[in-house]
Amino acid sequence: MELNVVxxxxxxxxxxxxxxxxxxxxxxxxxxxxxxxxxxxxWFKHHTAERLYPDALIxxxxxxVDEAIEKAAEFLYRADMPLVYGLSNVTCxxxxxxxxxxxxxxGVIDSHTSL
Amino acid sequence: xxxxxxxxKNRADLIIYWGGNxxxxxxxxxxxxxxxxxxxxxxxxxxxRTMVLVDIRETPSVKAADLFLQVRPGKDFExxxxxxxxxxxxxxxxxxxxxxxxxxxxxxxxAGILKKARFGVLFFGMGLSxxxxxxxxxxxxxxxxxxxxxxxxxxxMPMRGHGNVTGSDMVIRWTTGYPFGVNLxxxxxxxxxxxxxxxxxxxxxxNDAALILGADPGATMxxxxxxxxxxxxxxxxxxxxxxxxxxARVHITTAATGISAPGTAYRMDEVPLPLRPPLKSPYPTDxxxxxxxxxxxxxxxxxxxxxxxxxxxx
Ligand code: SF4
Numbered sequence: 001m002e003l004n005v006v007x008x009x010x011x012x013x014x015x016x017x018x019x020x021x022x023x024x025x026x027x028x029x030x031x032x033x034x035x036x037x038x039x040x041x042x043w044f045k046h047h048t049a050e051r052l053y054p055d056a057l058i059x060x061x062x063x064x065v066d067e068a069i070e071k072a073a074e075f076l077y078r079a080d081m082p083l084v085y086g087l088s089n090v091t092c093x094x095x096x097x098x099x100x101x102x103x104x105x106x107g108v109i110d111s112h113t114s115l
Numbered sequence: 116x117x118x119x120x121x122x123x124k125n126r127a128d129l130i131i132y133w134g135g136n137x138x139x140x141x142x143x144x145x146x147x148x149x150x151x152x153x154x155x156x157x158x159x160x161x162x163x164r165t166m167v168l169v170d171i172r173e174t175p176s177v178k179a180a181d182l183f184l185q186v187r188p189g190k191d192f193e194x195x196x197x198x199x200x201x202x203x204x205x206x207x208x209x210x211x212x213x214x215x216x217x218x219x220x221x222x223x224x225x226a227g228i229l230k231k232a233r234f235g236v237l238f239f240g241m242g243l244s245x246x247x248x249x250x251x252x253x254x255x256x257x258x259x260x261x262x263x264x265x266x267x268x269x270x271x272m273p274m275r276g277h278g279n280v281t282g283s284d285m286v287i288r289w290t291t292g293y294p295f296g297v298n299l300x301x302x303x304x305x306x307x308x309x310x311x312x313x314x315x316x317x318x319x320x321x322n323d324a325a326l327i328l329g330a331d332p333g334a335t336m337x338x339x340x341x342x343x344x345x346x347x348x349x350x351x352x353x354x355x356x357x358x359x360x361x362x363a364r365v366h367i368t369t370a371a372t373g374i375s376a377p378g379t380a381y382r383m384d385e386v387p388l389p390l391r392p393p394l395k396s397p398y399p400t401d402x403x404x405x406x407x408x409x410x411x412x413x414x415x416x417x418x419x420x421x422x423x424x425x426x427x428x429x
Pocket of ligand 1: 011017037039143
């Protein structure tokens with residue numbers, strides 16, 4: 001099968017953010033990494049494009065993404081002091097959206113830095 | 116006083132790691148940025164550089180060091196303070212150094228090495244910033260580095276872990292003016308670490324809902340904080356069903372950052388880099404889900420903060 005080769009891919013596992021990694025992937029998983037360290041290689045091979053989990057869960061039961069979004073919005077809207085926390089393993093674009101959401105719901109936004 | 120890792124590669128002839136174990140936690144830091152590469156002003160690479168490791172125990176990073184200084188746990192602040200005095204040739208009480216685990220001679224030598232450098236860089240890790248003294252330790256090494264600039268060029272850089280945590284500092288800083296722990300309850304940003312930091316908020320039980328993304332506090336936080344997350348409606352966005360998802364009311368599976376979700380991430384030296392994901396995920400990205408939650412909230416009647424902290428519909 002034809003492998004999709006990505007040159008200069010970026011590893012986000014640690015703060016080094018190495019951007020010289022070569023990845024060989026089929027449609028489902030990364031089969032080969034070049035120049036990544038053991039942590040980076042494990043990180044890249046660990047995540048696949050398989051459908052391993054339900055799209056969403058509400059109270060532990062599978063649900064659709066639309067239902068889960070509606071439920072999430074309801075909880076955050078009703079709260080007096082909601083918290084938006086984490087933000088380590090997401091892109092800057094997501095972080096910007098998260099700040100916007102925190103402003104709309106009038107919440108606290110925080111990251112791992114505060115630990 | 117910081118710089119990029121490119122400058123470290125091209126200029127640094129003295130590299131100090133304080134309270135960190137790069138060999139195991141940032142495996143390519145030595146080879147890609149700091150110790151090994153040949154640079155413009157350090158043409159012979161490793162041979163032109165001196166590496167000093169300061170830590171409380173021997174780690175695999177010791178093998179890469181020219182000099183290893185083992186500090187007694189919790190005594191970093193005292194060591195830094197003594198160094199600040201020594202570089203200025205001020206008097207230091209030898210007897211009081213005993214408790215640091217280092218001798219006067221060792222510290223005197225180290226102070227000499229610091230002053231002799233052409234371009235020094237001090238990388239400090241969690242062993243410094245997360246132990247006794249915490250941000251006072253970080254502040255003290257930053258002061259030491261600032262004072263060293265009276266003698267030579269010196270910079271300091273935190274060794275950040277956790278993927279794009281540097282990016283969250285940057286993004287929250289340019290959107291709210293503060294780097295983390297920002298409270299927007301009153302409609303404008305307020306910053307007070309210790310009051311609006313997540314662990315403190317959760318331990319006091321202040322929050323009545325939580326959205327967790329790109330983290331798994333259910334596996335890392337103190338148990339009483341986790342208990343509070345289980346009491347309130349918690350929402351988790353993550354590529355996997357995590358510990359936190361299991362105690363949450365809502366979990367939404369998202370694409371994995373950098374592997375099947377595109378975007379930007381910041382390196383520890385605050386250089387932004389584009390991600391080049393090789394896979395296509397069957398799940399939506401975090402960015403899309405957060406945006407859709409925000410749009411759903413904006414579809415509801417607006418509210419104003421009340422003096423009692425509760426919301427009032429307008
Ligand atoms: S390849 Fe290794 S050193 Fe580079 S970012 Fe990934 S985990 Fe860190």
